[in-house]
Amino acid sequence: MQRLLLFCGILATFLFVACTTDPVIPVGGLPVIPPTQDPGTTNECEDGIISFQHQVLPLMVSACAYSGCHDVISHEEGVILDSYEKILREVKPGDPGDSELYESITENGDDIMPPPPAARLSSAQITMIRTWIQQGAENTDCGTPCDPQAFAFTADIRPLIDNYCVGCHNNSRLEGGVNLSSYSNILTSVNNGSLMATIRGDQYYPIMPPTGSRFSDCRIEQIQNWINDGAPNN
Ligand code: HEC
Incomplete structure (x- = not known):
């Protein structure tokens, strides 16, 4: 009997630890959404127009796909902001100041999204969301310009990884044990082959990314060209 109690105690402790360290991925795993292909150089966005499908959505999926974020932004626990309809519920088209989504990423208090210790969105990312709301928060699907021959790390490669990956792979959230929030961390995933292998599938x-819009063939080629060039920190 004593042994049984001891065993149960150990099991309970183990289960407790296992629960508290579980990744906050909803039960059943992340929804599988067919990849949308960035149209790349065809159907390019008109000057200054933000592409919902290729800029806003990947950022939302990456930065907000965990529970703290769904609670406040969507008020629906377990729901990921993974579609236009869900994101639009938090937005007043044309009016960023009256949009819960915009408030939550610009707030100074405890309600800031993504929740600390995650890093706040960069000012470029915040401006991108603001501009999209000002432009009417439409479900735009135009392609952001992609030139596979333009592959400087700071100008071309890093913004892609920031937008599509860093929300789940940063200092405070290390999905799969992977951090992509700095050059040296990214280089680790380049050198072990997993960066290209995961984005190619x-x-x-x-x-x-496991859900939402994926990199287009043009983007994949662009990143491959940077790696072929020695993955410089330029
Ligand atoms: C919504 C969250 C999320 C986003 C966004 C995301 N990842 Fe992941 N990533 C995960 C999870 C969860 C795992 C662990 C999955 C597994 O092991 O099956 C993972 C694992 C990985 C791994 C390790 C794979 C291995 O088996 O070695 C790499 C590399 C990786 N991701 C790269 C990326 C890159 C590059 C991007 C952006 C293009 C990205 N991730 C975007 C959640 C995410």
Whole structure:
């Protein structure tokens, strides 16, 4: 009997630890959404128009796909801001100041999204959301310009990773044990082959990002060109 109690005690402790360290991915895992392909150089966005599908949505999926964020932004626990309809509920088209989504990413208090210790969105990302709301918060699907021959790290590669990946792979949230929030961290995933393998969706690798819009062939080629060039920090 004593042994049984001891065993149960150990099991309970283990279960407790296991629960508290569980990744905050909803039960059943992340929803699988068919990849939308960035139209790249065809159907390019008109001057200054923000593409919901290729700029806003990937950022929302990456930065907000965890529980603290759904609670405040969507008020629906377990729901990921993974579609136009869900995101639009938090937005008043044309009026960022009256949009819960915009308030939550610009707030100074405890309600700031993503919740600390996650880093706040960059000012470029905040401006992008603001501009999209000002432009009427439409479900735009135009392609952001992509030139596979333009592959400088700071200007071309890093913004892609910031927008599509860093929300789940940063200092405070390390999905799969992977951090992509700095050059040296990114280089680790370049050198072990997992960066390209996950964005291409190679066999035995989880495809990344796991939900929402994926990189177009042009983007994948752009990143591959940077790696072929020695993945410089330029
Ligand atoms: C919504 C959250 C989320 C986003 C966004 C995301 N990841 Fe992941 N990533 C995960 C999870 C969860 C795992 C662990 C999955 C597994 O092991 O099956 C993971 C694992 C990985 C791994 C390790 C794979 C391995 O088996 O070695 C790499 C590399 C990776 N991600 C790269 C990326 C890149 C690059 C992007 C952006 C294009 C990205 N991730 C975007 C959640 C995310």
